[in-house]
Amino acid sequence: MTKDWNTRTKLVHEGIRRSQYGEMAEALFLTQGFVYPSAEVAEERFLHAGPDEFIYARYGNPTTRMFEDRIAAIEGTEDAFACASGMAAVNAALTSQVKAGDHIVAARQMFGSCLYVLKVLQGFGVEVTLVDGTQLAEWDAAIKPNTKLCFFESVSNPGLEVIDITGVAKIAHAHGAKLVVDNVFASPVFSNAVAQGADIIVYSTTKHIDGGGRALGGVVCGDREFIRGPLETYAKHTGGAMSPYHAWLHLSGMQTLDLRVRAQAESAAKVAKAAEGHPALNRSIYPGLPSHPQHDLAMAQMGSGGTMVALDLKGGKEAAFKFLNALEIVKISNNLGDAKSIATHPATTTHKNLTEDERAEIKITPGMVRISIGIEDGDDLVKDIVGALDAV
Numbered sequence: 362m363t364k365d366w367n368t369r370t371k372l373v374h375e376g377i378r379r380s381q382y383g384e385m386a387e388a389l390f391l392t393q394g395f396v397y398p399s400a401e402v403a404e405e406r407f408l409h410a411g412p413d414e415f416i417y418a419r420y421g422n423p424t425t426r427m428f429e430d431r432i433a434a435i436e437g438t439e440d441a442f443a444c445a446s447g448m449a450a451v452n453a454a455l456t457s458q459v460k461a462g463d464h465i466v467a468a469r470q471m472f473g474s475c476l477y478v479l480k481v482l483q484g485f486g487v488e489v490t491l492v493d494g495t496q497l498a499e500w501d502a503a504i505k506p507n508t509k510l511c512f513f514e515s516v517s518n519p520g521l522e523v524i525d526i527t528g529v530a531k532i533a534h535a536h537g538a539k540l541v542v543d544n545v546f547a548s549p550v551f552s553n554a555v556a557q558g559a560d561i562i563v564y565s566t567t568k569h570i571d572g573g574g575r576a577l578g579g580v581v582c583g584d585r586e587f588i589r590g591p592l593e594t595y596a597k598h599t600g601g602a603m604s605p606y607h608a609w610l611h612l613s614g615m616q617t618l619d620l621r622v623r624a625q626a627e628s629a630a631k632v633a634k635a636a637e638g639h640p641a642l643n644r645s646i647y648p649g650l651p652s653h654p655q656h657d658l659a660m661a662q663m664g665s666g667g668t669m670v671a672l673d674l675k676g677g678k679e680a681a682f683k684f685l686n687a688l689e690i691v692k693i694s695n696n697l698g699d700a701k702s703i704a705t706h707p708a709t710t711t712h713k714n715l716t717e718d719e720r721a722e723i724k725i726t727p728g729m730v731r732i733s734i735g736i737e738d739g740d741d742l743v744k745d746i747v748g749a750l751d752a753v
């Protein structure tokens with residue numbers, strides 16, 4: 362039903378399916394199955410189910426489909442498939458496209474679980490080459506005739522390095538490979554990934570899309586041939602479908618996605634700027650700061666620095682812990698994109714499974730704290746965060 366609407370309008374209305382009752386809010390169809398009026402209809406449905414015909418919630422559900430249509434519409438892809446978590450989406454997006462003997466080139470600076478999925482694929486005979494994602498020459502050098510996929514996080518977790526979607530897409534497409542982008546940190550609000558050449562875009566919807574830190578989810582966005590072909594086939598048979606209840610929560614979260622993320626990015630810019638140059642810090646890392654090494658690329662690619670700030674404290678783990686324990690508004694946790702601001706110490710939590718050398722290679726220092734800026738008042742956040750730096 363995609364109309365010539367702008368994002369905020371789509372986020373409220375796109376994809377809605379109303380029952381015979383004409384309910385205003387999106388209905389929650391909490392059902393695993395569907396009743397067929399006759400055996401002939403059941404037979405027909407299993408042969409080819411139309412977009413409004415459902416079989417089993419692992420394959421699809423009206424509430425989940427509303428969510429898929431809404432996200433596809435704002436991302437600008439033909440279709441989308443909702444998964445149980447961001448990792449179910451990453452796993453399906455990669456695994457559905459490769460077999461033994463194929464090759465994947467991926468950025469080294471990535472979320473630990475994404476690296477784990479690549480390791481599993483290697484165990485099944487898929488070749489994987491990791492590169493420094495910010496260096497286009499490394500992508501170019503790594504790609505081979507059997508390369509099927511290039512894969513990276515457009516803004517890396519937690520180092521906030523920005524990778525050039527257009528640049529890597531050109532290299533991938535010149536060699537007949539597809540580009541899969543994990544776009545969580547950009548969020549759909551600052552994503553122009555389709556126009557920039559990404560073939561498949563993956564989100565952990567647990568983050569900005571839910572926006573309230575309530576429901577785990579993920580989604581794969583792409584063209585219809587891929588989404589309703591190999592991706593859906595893989596996802597529906599391996600059990601990674603999103604719960605209709607989570608889709609329903611996400612639909613409600615999405616109505617305010619654009620408002621929230623823009624407000625969060627505005628506060629993130631304030632915080633990063635206020636912290637920059639603080640004597641307790643080596644660096645205030647934020648793609649929106651002119652001092653960020655990929656600042657120009659970030660602005661061209663996303664038009665914003667995003668909602669995440671990383672602070673690299675001089676005093677290592679001890680200083681980072683002092684800082685975390687001095688925060689009042691910002692909570693110590695490990696989600697991101699939440700309405701509530703959250704601070705994480707990657708070296709001892711989300712990235713603790715990497716060796717010290719592996720962490721160093723992707724610039725995760727013992728003093729690094731990752732902050733997800735929420736929708737609280739920006740000046741309050743600046744006071745809280747600079748105050749905690751002062752306490753160090």
Ligand SMILES: *Cc1c(COP(=O)(O)O)cnc(C)c1O
Nearest residue numbers: 446447448472518545565567578
């Ligand atoms: C959180 C996250 C994931 C995984 O998502 P889950 O919903 O936790 O499974 C994948 N990639 C990135 C960049 C993330 O931040």
